[in-house]
Each structure stands twice: as C-alpha cells, then as structure tokens.
Amino acid sequence: MVDLLSNTEFPVTCPSCNNTFSKRFRELETKAEVSCPRCRAAVPLDRKTFKAMRKGQGKTF
Numbered sequence: 799m800v801d802l803l804s805n806t807e808f809p810v811t812c813p814s815c816n817n818t819f820s821k822r823f824r825e826l827e828t829k830a831e832v833s834c835p836r837c838r839a840a841v842p843l844d845r846k847t848f849k850a851m852r853k854g855q856g857k858t859f
C-alpha cells in the first residue's frame with residue numbers, strides 16, 4: 799500500500815513574514831517546527847493536527 803499522505807505537500811505559512819512554503823507531510827508530522835526558507839524564523843507546527851489528519855486519512859483528503 800502506497801502511503802500517499804507522507805509524500806503530499808502541505809502549505810506552511812510563516813507567522814513572521816507571511817511567506818507560504820510547502821513541506822511534505824512526512825516532515826511536518828515528525829517535527830515540532832520548521833524553519834522558514836525566507837526569513838529563517840522557526841515556524842511551530844501543531845502536531846496534533848497532523849496526527850488527526852493521519853487518523854482521518856481517506857476521509858478529509
């Protein structure tokens with residue numbers, strides 16, 4: 799079974815500069831934060847959201 803969700807890119811918006819960039823779900827669900835490619839600010843991720851998305855796979859996406 800191919801895990802499509804892990805390779806799906808999701809938009810992340812930087813709260814510092816409002817830059818929106820894409821990260822793979824696999825990266826997002828395993829990290830507490832990602833750094834913005836434009837301003838290097840740490841963008842906190844809500845891991846609960848990604849866990850819920852993983853559980854709801856096939857329903858929401």
Ligand SMILES: [Zn+2]
Nearest residue numbers: 812815834837
């Ligand atoms: Zn930024």
